[in-house]
Amino acid sequence: MFNFDFYNPTRIVFGKNRLNELVSFVPKDKNVLVLYGGGSVKKYGTLQKVTDVLSGYKVFEFGGIEPNPRFETLMKAVEIVKKENIGFLLAVGGGSVMDGTKFIALASKYQGNKPDEILYQGYKSAGISEALPFGTVVTLPATGSEMNSGGVISYGNGKYVVFSPLTFPQFSFLDPSLTFTLPPAQVANGVVDTYVHVLEQYLTYPVEARFQDRTAEGILQTLIEIGRKTIDNPADYDLRANLVWNATMALNGLIGSGVPSDWTTHMIGHELTAFFGVDHAVSLAIITPSLLNIRKDKKREKLIQYAERVWKIDEKDDDKKIELAINKTREFFESLGIKTRLSDYGIKEPDFDKVIKGLETKGMTKLSEHKDVTLEISRKILENAL
C-alpha cells in the first residue's frame, strides 16, 4: 500500500424528507446564493422546497449553470456574489452545479484581473487562500462532487480540473427521492459515471490494498445489480438510495487512498465531450472498453482479479478471462441503453486529430498509472473505439 493522506470533512445528511434540516447548517447571518442548472429543479419543486425552508434567510438565486459548466457562466455568479455580499453558496443540482459552485467559491475570493488563470494554474498560483463556504442539495447521483473537493470547468475547447482543499462542501443533503424524476438517460449516465470512477482507481496494478480493492469491487457489483433496475423503477427508494450512496463513495477519496490511479479514460473522454458534445458518461462508456483492450497487458493482474471477483468468471485461461471481463463491461454499459462505439455518435477517424491536439495542448502526453500513455497510444485507444 502506498503512503497516503485521507481527509474528508463533508457532513452527509442522507435520507428522505430532511430538507427542513437545512436551517441547522446554512448560516443565518449570511446572504445566501442558491445555484442551480436548467429548469428541472424548478419544474419538480426541489428549488421551491429549498427556498421555502430558507424563508427566514436573505436568499438570492442564480440559475442556468449548464452541463459541463462554463467559465463565463460561473463568472456571472461571481459578480452577483460581490454585488450582493453573498456569504454562503448553496448548490441545488447535480455534478455540474456542484462543480460550478466550487469554482465560484474560489473565484469569489480571487483578487487579480485574469480569473481564467485559476483554470490554467490552479487556485494557489492564482493567489487564492480561502473560499466561500458552501453546501449542496444533490438531485443527480453520479459525479461524487457532493463529497469531494474537485470540479471540472469548461472554457474554450477545454475542460479543466479544479482541485483544492478549500472546496469540500460543508454539507451535502442526499435525498434519493429527489432523484426519482430524472430521465432514464441521466440515471444511466450516473451509473456509468460511478462505475468508471471506480475502474479508474481500481483497474491499475496491485499494491496490496485489500480494503480499497474490496470496497471498489463491492461498488462495482452493486452497480451491476441495481443499474438497470433503478432505471426501470425510478421510484424504488432502496434501489435509488444504493445508487446515490455508492456514487458518493466512488469518488470521495476512500477507494483511491494508497493506490495508483489511471484517469486516462476521463482525460480522453473530456476531449470527446469538448469537441463533439457527447455526454461525459457516454464518453467514458466509449473509451473504457477500448482502453482496457489496448492496455490489458499493463493491467493484467487487476483485470484477472476484476474478472474473478466482480464478474465471477469461471474460466481457466487468463487471456480469455480478461477478454470476457472486458466484453461484460461493454455489455453492461449497453444494457443501460448507452452505445459504446464512436461510430454510434458519428465520430470518425479524421476527427481524432482534434482530440489528440486537445490532449497535447493540455500537456496530456503521459497519461495513466504508469505515465506511459503517449498521444500515440491515446490514438490507438480511439481507433479501437470506432
Place this chain on the structure above:
Amino acid sequence: MFNFDFYNPTRIVFGKNRLNELVSFVPKDKNVLVLYGGGSVKKYGTLQKVTDVLSGYKVFEFGGIEPNPRFETLMKAVEIVKKENIGFLLAVGGGSVMDGTKFIALASKYQGNKPDEILYQGYKSAGISEALPFGTVVTLPATGSEMNSGGVISYGNGKYVVFSPLTFPQFSFLDPSLTFTLPPAQVANGVVDTYVHVLEQYLTYPVEARFQDRTAEGILQTLIEIGRKTIDNPADYDLRANLVWNATMALNGLIGSGVPSDWTTHMIGHELTAFFGVDHAVSLAIITPSLLNIRKDKKREKLIQYAERVWKIDEKDDDKKIELAINKTREFFESLGIKTRLSDYGIKEPDFDKVIKGLETKGMTKLSEHKDVTLEISRKILENAL
C-alpha cells in the same frame, strides 16, 4: 437503508516514516501534553521519535494510562492540563491511550465539581460544550479510536462509553511499522476486536444497504486472510498495513451508517473485563459465537449472507449453513490463539450473577438491534459460552 448522518473530519496520515510531519499539525503556540500507556512506546523508541520531532515545542508528558483506562488516572492528566496551561493533547499508543485522551479532552473543559457525571450522564448534561483539540500517533491497530469520536472509560466496576462530536482526533498518524514490535497476543486481539466491530454492525437484519454490507464483508474477508499471517510475520509491512487500515475503517462510522447495529457482545464483554479482567478482545471472542448461537433466528438472513459471502460456504440447507458459519467464526478466533470458552478463563456459572447484575445496574436490559435481549437472554448467552 435508514436515514443517516455521516461526518468524520479526522485527517489520516498513513504510511512509513512520516512522524516528522507532526510539525505540520501540532500547533506551535500551544503547550503540548504527550500521553502514553505502559513502557512499550518508551522501550521501542516511538515516544522518543515523537518528542524529537517536537523539539521546538513546549512538551509535557503523562504516562501510565492503563489498558481499559481508569477515570482516576485520567483525572490526574486533567490536573496537569490545568496546571501547565496545556492547549493540545497528543496521544501516542493504542485504543486505551486514545480513548483516555478523548476523556481528558472533555474533562479539561468541565466546569463542575463532580467530573464522574461525564461518565454517568454524558458530556452535554455535564455542561461541556468544547473539548481540547488532540491528535494521535497509533501504535496498536484494533479499536478504531483513531478515527472516531468515542471512547470507553473504566470506573468502579463499570465501563462507560463516552461519545461526543467534540472528540474526533484532528489527525491520526498510522505508521504500520510502529506496530511491528507488538506481542503476538496483542495483534491477535486487534484482529478479533476489528472483526467483532464489523459483526456488531453487519450481523443484524437486512435493510438494503449494499455498500455497507459489501464493505463490511470485505473487511471480514481481509481479516480472515491476513489475521494469522500478520501475527506470524510481524514485520511484513503490507500485511500489517492492511490490518491497520481495516481496523480504522471498521469503526469510523462508514459501515455503520444507515444500518441497524447490535453491540450486545460488547456490552456483555465489558462486564467480563470489568469483573474478571479478561482482555477486551478476548471477551468478544468468547461472547460472539454464543450470541450467534442464541440469536440465530433473529439474525437468520444476515447469517446466511455472511456464510455465503464471507465464508463461501457451499451448502444447500440454510440451518447447516448458519451452523457452519458460526463454527468457522469460532475456529478463526481460536486459530489466532484466543480461547473462546468462559471455562478456558476459569469463569463458571456462579459468576454469571455478577455479570447480569452489572448489566442491570447500567440499564442494559434491552440490548441488540431489536432491543429485545433481556437479562434472561444475556444469561443464556453466557451459559452457551461456558
